[in-house]
Amino acid sequence: MAFESLTEKLQNVFKSLKSKGRLTEADVKTALKEVKLALLEADVNFKVVKQFIRSVEERAVGQDVMNGLNPGQMVIKIVNEEMINLMGSETCELEFQPGKAITVIMMCGLQGAGKTTTAAKIAGKLKLKGKKCLLVGCDIYRPAAIKQLEINASKQEVDMFSMGDSHKASDIAAAAMAHAEKNGHNIVIIDTAGRLQIDDDMMKELTDIKERVNVHQTLLVVDAMTGQEAVNVADTFNKKVGIDGVILSKMDGDARGGAALSIKAVTDKPIIYVGMGEKLSDLEQFHPDRMANRILGMGDVLTLIEKAQENLDIDEDRDKETLRKLKKGKFDFEDYLESMNQMKKMGGLSSILGMMPGMGMGGLKAGDIESQIDDKKLSRVEAIILSMTKEERHDPSLLNPSRKHRIAKGAGVDIAEVNRFIKQFEQSKKMMKQLPGMMGGFGGKKGRFKLPF
Amino acid sequence: MEENLINEEINEEEITEEEVKEEEIKEEDIKEEKKGGFFRRLVKGLTKTRDSIVGGFEDLFTASEIDEDFYDEIEEILIMSDAGMEASEEIIEELKERVKQRHVKKTDECRELLKEVMTESLMKNPPDYPYEEKRSVILVVGVNGAGKTTTVGKLALKLKDQGKKTMIVAADTFRAAAVEQLNVWADRAGVDFIKCNEGQDPASVVYDAMQAAKARNTDAVICDTAGRLHNKKNLMNELEKITRIINREHPDAYVETLLVLDGATGQNAISQAREFLNASKVTGVVITKLDGTAKGGIAFAIQNSLSIPVKYIGVGEAIDDLQKFDAKDFVDALFDKSTEEEDVNA
Ligand SMILES: Nc1nc2c(ncn2[C@@H]2O[C@H](COP(=O)(O)OP(=O)(O)OP(=O)(O)O)[C@@H](O)[C@H]2O)c(=O)[nH]1
Ligand SMILES: [Mg+2]
Numbered sequence: 133m134a135f136e137s138l139t140e141k142l143q144n145v146f147k148s149l150k151s152k153g154r155l156t157e158a159d160v161k162t163a164l165k166e167v168k169l170a171l172l173e174a175d176v177n178f179k180v181v182k183q184f185i186r187s188v189e190e191r192a193v194g195q196d197v198m199n200g201l202n203p204g205q206m207v208i209k210i211v212n213e214e215m216i217n218l219m220g221s222e223t224c225e226l227e228f229q230p231g232k233a234i235t236v237i238m239m240c241g242l243q244g245a246g247k248t249t250t251a252a253k254i255a256g257k258l259k260l261k262g263k264k265c266l267l268v269g270c271d272i273y274r275p276a277a278i279k280q281l282e283i284n285a286s287k288q289e290v291d292m293f294s295m296g297d298s299h300k301a302s303d304i305a306a307a308a309m310a311h312a313e314k315n316g317h318n319i320v321i322i323d324t325a326g327r328l329q330i331d332d333d334m335m336k337e338l339t340d341i342k343e344r345v346n347v348h349q350t351l352l353v354v355d356a357m358t359g360q361e362a363v364n365v366a367d368t369f370n371k372k373v374g375i376d377g378v379i380l381s382k383m384d385g386d387a388r389g390g391a392a393l394s395i396k397a398v399t400d401k402p403i404i405y406v407g408m409g410e411k412l413s414d415l416e417q418f419h420p421d422r423m424a425n426r427i428l429g430m431g432d433v434l435t436l437i438e439k440a441q442e443n444l445d446i447d448e449d450r451d452k453e454t455l456r457k458l459k460k461g462k463f464d465f466e467d468y469l470e471s472m473n474q475m476k477k478m479g480g481l482s483s484i485l486g487m488m489p490g491m492g493m494g495g496l497k498a499g500d501i502e503s504q505i506d507d508k509k510l511s512r513v514e515a516i517i518l519s520m521t522k523e524e525r526h527d528p529s530l531l532n533p534s535r536k537h538r539i540a541k542g543a544g545v546d547i548a549e550v551n552r553f554i555k556q557f558e559q560s561k562k563m564m565k566q567l568p569g570m571m572g573g574f575g576g577k578k579g580r581f582k583l584p585f
Numbered sequence: 586m587e588e589n590l591i592n593e594e595i596n597e598e599e600i601t602e603e604e605v606k607e608e609e610i611k612e613e614d615i616k617e618e619k620k621g622g623f624f625r626r627l628v629k630g631l632t633k634t635r636d637s638i639v640g641g642f643e644d645l646f647t648a649s650e651i652d653e654d655f656y657d658e659i660e661e662i663l664i665m666s667d668a669g670m671e672a673s674e675e676i677i678e679e680l681k682e683r684v685k686q687r688h689v690k691k692t693d694e695c696r697e698l699l700k701e702v703m704t705e706s707l708m709k710n711p712p713d714y715p716y717e718e719k720r721s722v723i724l725v726v727g728v729n730g731a732g733k734t735t736t737v738g739k740l741a742l743k744l745k746d747q748g749k750k751t752m753i754v755a756a757d758t759f760r761a762a763a764v765e766q767l768n769v770w771a772d773r774a775g776v777d778f779i780k781c782n783e784g785q786d787p788a789s790v791v792y793d794a795m796q797a798a799k800a801r802n803t804d805a806v807i808c809d810t811a812g813r814l815h816n817k818k819n820l821m822n823e824l825e826k827i828t829r830i831i832n833r834e835h836p837d838a839y840v841e842t843l844l845v846l847d848g849a850t851g852q853n854a855i856s857q858a859r860e861f862l863n864a865s866k867v868t869g870v871v872i873t874k875l876d877g878t879a880k881g882g883i884a885f886a887i888q889n890s891l892s893i894p895v896k897y898i899g900v901g902e903a904i905d906d907l908q909k910f911d912a913k914d915f916v917d918a919l920f921d922k923s924t925e926e927e928d929v930n931a
Contacts, residue, residue, distance in 0.1 A: 274902075357853040358851060
C-alpha cells in the first residue's frame with residue numbers, strides 16, 4: 133500500500149545520516165522517526181510504539197555499523213531484531229494434557245473475529261495429529277452460530293456437541309465434558325459467542341464456563357486488521373478471563389498486522405496460529421520473524437541486511453585493496469569482475485540499486501543507472517570481460533581494434549557494445565575517483581559494498 | 586435469543602414500578618422499551634467512545650499556552666482513535682491555521698475549534714439516502730465478520746418501518762449457515778426473504794432476486810453478500826459481476842452499495858475501501874461495533890483519502906442498533922464529558 137513511498141522516504145532519510153563506524157544519537161533518532169511512522173501505519177498501538185522506539189534507541193546509539201550497511205540500515209537491523217525478540221523467538225505449540233486426559237480448549241474474542249471457523253480449523257489440525265476432537269457450540273446468541281459450527285464439524289469429520297440456544301453456556305460446556313468422557317474424546321474445543329470486552333455480563337459467561345469446566349487453553353482470536361484497540365481488547369480479555377494464547381485471523385488479507393505486536397507487548401502471551409484463508413485447512417503456525425518483517429514493511433531493506441550478513445565472510449583485505457585501487461584510478465577489469473560477482477551474491481544490480489539509499493548522490497540517479505544497466509546487460513558485460521586475456525584485463529590500454537573484434541566475437545556481442553562498455557568503464561572510473569564520498573554513502577567507513585564501475 | 590436478551594435487560598434495568606403493569610401488553614411494550622433500550626445503548630455506546638477520546642482530550646484544554654507539545658498530544662489522541670497519520674496531520678494543520686487566523690492564544694479556546702475542524706473533515710462527503718425516496722437495490726459488502734448480515738437485518742427493519750415493501754436477498758452462498766442466519770434476521774424484520782442453496786452461484790441468486798423484485802413490485806431490495814478479503818482477485822471479480830447483474834436486470838432501480846467496516850479496524854480500512862470501491866462502486870460506508878471501545882477514527886481516514894460518505898453506525902447487536910451518521914453528533918459525542926464514571930481503559 134504505502135510501500136513504495138515508504139522505501140522512497142527511507143532512502144531520502146538514510147541519505148542524510150552521517151554516522152561513521154558508530155551510530156550517533158542524531159542518526160538513530162532520524163531513522164527511528166521513520167520506523168515509528170511505519171509501525172503506526174501498520175496499526176501497532178501508539179503507546180507500544182513509543183515504548184518500543186525508546187528501548188531501541190537506547191540499544192542502538194553507539195553501536196558499530198556493520199560492514200555492508202549504512203547507518204539507516206543498521207538501525208533497521210536492530211529494530212528488526214528487537215521486534216523478533218518481542219514477538220518471541222520461536223513458534224509455539226498447543227499444550228496437551230498427558231496420557232488419556234482430556235485437553236479443553238476455549239475460544240474467545242470480539243464479534244466477527246473468526247472464532248467459529250478457527251475452532252473447526254483447530255479440530256481438523258488436531259485430528260491429523262491423531263486426536264479425537266469434540267466441538268462444542270456455546271454461542272447461544274448469534275443467529276445460526278450453532279448451525280455454522282455443526283456444518284463445519286461435519287466438513288472436518290469431527291464430532292459436535294450442542295444443546296440449542298436455550299441453555300446457559302456453562303451448562304452446555306459441562307454437559308459436553310460428560311459427553312466427551314463417555315465417548316472417548318481427548319480434545320474438547322468450546323466455541324463461544326463474540327463479545328465486547330467491556331460487556332461485564334458476557335465476560336462473566338466465560339469465567340462461568342471456566343469455573344464449571346477445567347479449561348486448559350483459553351485462546352483469544354483477534355482479527356489481523358484490528359487497529360489501536362487491540363491492546364484494550366487483549367488486555368481486558370486476559371485480565372478478566374485469562375488467556376493462554378492468541379490466534380491472528382484473516383492474515384491472508386493485506387493488513388500489516390501491527391496488532392500482533394501490540395497484543396504480545398501487553399499480554400506477553402504467545403501467538404500460536406495464524407488464519408490464512410476461509411478454507412478449513414487454512415491455519416498455519418505463527419512465525420515471529422515473518423510477522424516482524426510484515427509489520428515493519430521493509431522487506432527489501434531486511435533482505436539486503438541479511439545478504440550483507442552472509443557476505444561478511446568475504447575477505448576484507450581484498451575490499452580495502454579494491455577501494456584503494458578505485459581511489460587511485462587503478463581499478464581494472466579483473467576488479468570489475470570480482471565486484472560484479474560480489475554484487476550478484478547480493479541479489480543482482482537492479483534489485484540492489486533499488487534498495488540503496490543515497491543513490492541520488494553526486495548527480496547520479498538510481499533510475500538512470502538502472503535504466504542503463506540491467507541484469508541481462510550485466511551478463512553480457514561479464515561475457516565481454518571473460519573473453520579478454522589476463523593482460524588485457526589488467527591493462528585496458530592494450531585494447532586495440534583487432535583485440536576488441538576478437539573479444540566481441542568471443543562474447544557473442546556486437547563490436548559497438550564492446551566499445552561502449554570500455555568507454556563507460558573509463559568514464560565511471562574517472563567518476564569514482566571524483567566521488568570518494570559516494571563509497572561512504574553506500575557502506576559506511578568500512579564499505580565493502582561498491583559499484584563495479 | 587436476541588429477544589431473551591432484550592427482555593432480560595428490560596426486566597433488570599428498565600422497568601420502573603409504574604411500568605410493571607404494562608408488562609401484559611407484550612408486543613407494544615417491548616417495542617416501547619426497545620426504543621428506550623436503544624437510546625440508552627446508543628448513548629452508552631457513544632459514551633464508551635467518548636470516554637476514551639475525552640479521557641485523553643480532557644487534560645489538554647486547560648488554559649495554558651499553545652505549543653508544539655499541545656499539537657503533538659492532539660495528534661497522539663487522534664492516532665489512538667485509528668484516524669491514521671495522514672488524516673490526523675491534516676486535522677492538526679487545519680487547526681493550526683485557524684488558531685492563527687483567529688488569534689487564539691490559550692489551549693482551552695481550542696476545544697471548539699478542534700471540534701469544528703473534525704466535524705468539517707467528516708463532512709467532506711455528507712451522507713445522503715436516495716434509497717429512502719426511490720425504488721432501490723442496496724448491496725451490502727465487506728470483509729469477513731465486519732457485520733454485513735446484521736446490518737442487512739437492521740436496515741431492512743428501518744426501511745420497512747418507512748412503509749417500504751422490502752426484501753432481503755441471501756447472496757452469501759459460501760459461509761456455513763449464512764443463509765440460516767439471514768433468515769432469522771428477515772423474520773425479525775418481518776420482510777420478504779429470497780434464499781439460495783449453499784454453493785449456488787451468488788450472481789445467479791441475485792439474478793433471480795431481481796426478477797422477483799420486479800414481479801413483486803418491491804421498493805427496497807437488500808442483498809447480503811459473503812465476506813471477502815479485498816485482496817482476493819477472484820472474489821472481487823465475483824462482486825463486480827453481481828453489481829453488473831443488478832444494473833442490467835433492474836435498470837430502473839437506484840443502486841446503493843454499502844461497505845461495512847468493523848469499527849475496530851485500523852489503517853487497513855483504507856485499503857478495503859479502495860478495493861471495494863473499485864469492484865462495486867461503493868456509495869456509502871457503515872461503521873459497526875461502535876458500542877465497543879473502538880473509536881471509529883477510520884471515519885476520518887476514509888473521508889480524508891476517499892470520497893465516500895459514512896452513512897450509518899452500528900451500536901449493538903439488536904435490530905434497532907443502527908443509526909444514521911451525523912458528523913456533528915459524532916464529534917460532539919467524542920468530546921462531551923461522559924456521565925458515566927467507569928474508565929474503560931483501566
Ligand atoms: N457489538 C456489536 N456487534 C455487532 C455489530 N454489528 C454486528 N455485530 C456482531 O458481529 C458479528 C458478525 O456479524 P455478521 O453480521 O455475521 O458479520 P458478517 O459481515 O455478515 O460476517 P460474514 O458473513 O461471516 O463475513 C455478529 O456476532 C454480530 O452480532 C455492532 O454494531 N455491535
Ligand atoms: Mg454474513
